[in-house]
Amino acid sequence: MAIRDRLSGNEAIAIAMKQINPDVLAAFPITPSTEIPQYVSQYVADGEVDTELILVESEHSAMSACIGSQAAGARTMTATSSCGLALMWETLYIASSIRLPITLALVNRALTGPININADHADSMGARDAGWIQIYSENNQEAYDNFIQAVRIGEDKEVQLPTMVCQDGFITSHAVENIELIEDEEVKAFVGEYIPVASLLNAKEPIAIGPYDSPHYYIEHKRQQAEGMNKAKEVILKVAEEFEKVTGRKYGLFEAYQLEDAEAAIVIINSTAGTAKAAIDKMRKEGKKVGLLKIRVFRPFPHEEICDALSHLKAIAVMDRSEGFSSIGGPLFAEVRSALYEAENRPMLINYIYGLGGRDVTTTHIEEVYNQLFSMINKNQTGQVYRYLGVRE
Incomplete structure (x- = not known):
């Protein structure tokens, strides 16, 4: 049964995170995405989620923490904007190359030069070739729906890639709109339990994370990564079809x-x-x-x-x-x-x-x-x- 509410785009994303209840949220504040981890921190303080909240000194550290926790087998999320995404640049490539299905809420904002805190797509477009799935949202409802679907898409065994869900800074992130939320239990059932393909904490199957990749293997690993992106299209449509059965809301490419x-x-x-x-x-x-x-x-x-x-x-x-x-x-x-x-x-x-x-x-x-x-x-x-x-x- 749908829950009718009036929420900003940032609130909608934070509620999606609460309903999914990830193992880890690592974040550093930056306008206009700051509210997302702020809301989640309140859920953590009130005991509404089991999420481990990791507060760090920069966005580079936030993504580094996400990489560590996801590699250890924990479902991990973060949020950022603009220069925050730019500071993550190095680690964006690391996350995708290691095939870690981190979910990132990106509130689109102009990159500095001159300083501007308002909406444009320079941040996500600058990262378009970093190996992340990118999904865009017209309004608050789509931001909420896309974020829930993104978790399933990235974690699919045929994909295993990080996903960023984008919405326009202030225009949707702070504007309040009517929205239909899904019941908590339905979200949990739809997303399911995260079962990592491999993890650092699995002593029976030891793995190396981030080793040196010589010319003998590097291009094959990039080819595998590209195949995960190729397969994502089919998975996106499959997840959207299942989402429509739950909500009645239809999504495509x-x-x-x-x-x-x-x-x-x-x-x-x-x-x-x-x-x-x-x-x-x-x-x-x-x-x-x-x-x-x-x-x-x-x-x-x-x-x-x-x-x-x-x-x-x-x-x-x-x-x-x-x-x-x-x-x-x-x-x-x-x-x-x-x-x-x-x-x-x-x-x-x-x-x-x-x-x-x-x-x-x-x-x-x-x-x-x-x-x-x-x-x-x-x-x-x-x-x-x-x-x-x-x-x-």
């Missing part, structure tokens, strides 16, 4: 909104998808065939499925809330463009960098993007590919 008969579409990640949906509803009433593809799973990137979903369109704008400094577009644009390379009739494709450092994005901005796409269709010309949205030039 992405969400297609009004896309089937659309001529122009936007590809986007996280909270701005809600703004885009409102703009689409308005423009649909005006007779304009517009649609949306909202990425849920960025790693592994579902190239084939995205190509199938987008190849019938005439024009597409890929929206990046992260500047990749490649001079040809952002990271999401590069992935989508690559996915569409195999399409027989490739749509015209442009990229918009938007919302950096928390810059507001309105339905008017989204309508402007769609109008630009229709202009391209009418002229049969792409024009400038790499664009900025809502910036003072």
Whole structure:
């Protein structure tokens, strides 16, 4: 039976952690994710969970502690944002290469330079090739649901990889929305007991963690790691199917909104998808065939499925809330463009960098993007590919 409540995104993640009751939470505070370990620390103090709370001196130490505890066979979690994730950089690669299914709540925030504490995706996009599964959340409900599913996905024996669940800083992390929670016992049953494939504390099967990997073996280990990521796609869909049976809420690799008969579409990640949906509803009433593809799973990137979903369109704008400094577009644009390379009739494709450092994005901005796409269709010309949205030039 669903429990109706009103929660911020950070509260929703903390409640998911409480319901899962992990063995270890290691964390260091950083805005805007600080509330997550703060809430969990209160659960620990009140005896509501059995979790061992490890408070450390930095985010690098937080992930190091996570690696140690997960390697010892303990289900382990953490939360961070922005420069906190950047300080974890070295250990992100260690966690994924050792195949440790740590679950991380990432509250997306701009990376420093200049200092900014608001939402963009520079942190997670910077870590996109670190070997972590990445799942993105439009709203608080999705953040809660995705976090619960992430535990099952990463721990699957065919995957055995760490997973980060992303949501936009302040926009969802601190905004309060209506949400449906799952009963505690149902969450515990869905996630199940963690049984590690191998652990440092298993004296019958001794293992080495973090040894030197010579050229004779390194590439084979990377190949195994890549195969775990390849298999994650199937596991993500399987877990989503089981989750739908429990909650009635359906998830996939992405969400297609009004896309089937659309001529122009936007590809986007996280909270701005809600703004885009409102703009689409308005423009649909005006007779304009517009649609949306909202990425849920960025790693592994579902190239084939995205190509199938987008190849019938005439024009597409890929929206990046992260500047990749490649001079040809952002990271999401590069992935989508690559996915569409195999399409027989490739749509015209442009990229918009938007919302950096928390810059507001309105339905008017989204309508402007769609109008630009229709202009391209009418002229049969792409024009400038790499664009900025809502910036003072």
